[in-house]
Amino acid sequence: MKLDVIVPVYNEEGNVLAIYDELTKTLKNVKYNILFVDDGSKDSSYKKLQKIYNDDKKHVKVIRFSRNFGKDAAIYAGLINSKSEYACIIDSDLQQNPKYILTMLEFLENNDEYDEVAMVNKYEKESLFQKVSKKCFYKIMGRASGQSSVAGASDFRMFRHNVVKAIISMKETNRFSKGLFSWVGFNTHYIEYNVEKRHSGESKFKFKRQLSYASNGLLNFSTKPLRAATVIGAIISIISFVYLVEIIIQTLCLGKDIPGYASMMCVILILGGIQLLVLGIIGEYIARAFLEVKKRPIYIEKESLGFDNEIL
Numbered sequence: 001m002k003l004d005v006i007v008p009v010y011n012e013e014g015n016v017l018a019i020y021d022e023l024t025k026t027l028k029n030v031k032y033n034i035l036f037v038d039d040g041s042k043d044s045s046y047k048k049l050q051k052i053y054n055d056d057k058k059h060v061k062v063i064r065f066s067r068n069f070g071k072d073a074a075i076y077a078g079l080i081n082s083k084s085e086y087a088c089i090i091d092s093d094l095q096q097n098p099k100y101i102l103t104m105l106e107f108l109e110n111n112d113e114y115d116e117v118a119m120v121n122k123y124e125k126e127s128l129f130q131k132v133s134k135k136c137f138y139k140i141m142g143r144a145s146g147q148s149s150v151a152g153a154s155d156f157r158m159f160r161h162n163v164v165k166a167i168i169s170m171k172e173t174n175r176f177s178k179g180l181f182s183w184v185g186f187n188t189h190y191i192e193y194n195v196e197k198r199h200s201g202e203s204k205f206k207f208k209r210q211l212s213y214a215s216n217g218l219l220n221f222s223t224k225p226l227r228a229a230t231v232i233g234a235i236i237s238i239i240s241f242v243y244l245v246e247i248i249i250q251t252l253c254l255g256k257d258i259p260g261y262a263s264m265m266c267v268i269l270i271l272g273g274i275q276l277l278v279l280g281i282i283g284e285y286i287a288r289a290f291l292e293v294k295k296r297p298i299y300i301e302k303e304s305l306g307f308d309n310e311i312l
């Protein structure tokens with residue numbers, strides 16, 4: 001088989017048939033598999049996937065999770081089951097036009113020196129706030145992790161199989177796919193595109209989830225926040241020491257009476273705040289280590305369609 005198209009699905013009953021239709025239309029001249037990963041949907045997505053599978057067993061495979069494990073786990077499940085020359089990840093809501101799959105495929109077929117193609121969101125249709133916050137995120141991510149991270153590079157990507165093997169060789173439970181994709185290296189070509197409107201339903205990445213996604217990325221790929229705590233501590237210590245010397249000189253040498261209640265309260269509160277913040281940062285890393293050492297599976301499969309794993 002030439003291409004595996006991996007489609008993570010979470011509560012997308014209004015979209016699965018539409019994306020399937022679009023993919024089959026687009027890929028009619030390619031040897032392909034579509035691998036739907038149902039990430040614990042609570043609506044009728046899986047029923048619809050079963051029907052799609054029964055109507056097209058030649059091209060369709062389905063994995064169903066026992067609960068919602070998150071999009072990154074769904075991507076991992078897709079990649080670990082990909083055995084083809086190329087693997088491509090695409091969202092199920094038609095925001096990413098399947099026609100670009102052919103663009104990516106053609107590029108990799110004609111450019112041996114590249115191993116991966118990533119579609120980059122031009123953000124033309126997003127609000128100013130979203131544009132600015134996303135660009136900031138990529139800047140901070142790039143600086144903190146020391147890896148170049150292209151602003152807007154999405155999960156809409158195509159890999160050669162050697163890249164897939166590298167990505168799945170990293171077994172961390174708490175996965176931040178975008179970071180892993182750039183961490184493994186390889187030659188990546190970027191193509192700009194415009195994200196379209198959702199076909200049906202709502203985005204699962206609301207502001208709160210986006211925020212936790214961003215902080216997850218930062219904490220998973222960098223220890224710079226810990227270094228920042230050390231630096232802040234050092235700066236405050238130096239300032240306090242200078243201030244202490246000044247107080248000693250003022251009281252002992254100049255005999256001045258220094259009133260202190262208000263300034264003392266400010267210093268105590270600020271320092272208390274910084275200490276709690278730093279403790280929180282350390283706690284975040286310990287919590288991550290705590291969850292990682294358990295080595296729990298990245299996802300749990302409830303059932304699957306199209307794989308030779310019948311229970312005898």
Ligand code: UDP
Nearest residue numbers: 008009010039070071074091092203204205
């Ligand atoms: N998704 C998933 N698990 C989740 C959340 C999302 O598999 O926990 C899938 C979702 O079904 C979609 C893709 O990930 O195919 C992108 O999600 P969404 O469209 O909500 O994100 P956005 O495009 O708003 O970033």
Ligand code: MG
Nearest residue numbers: 091093095203
């Ligand atoms: Mg979407």
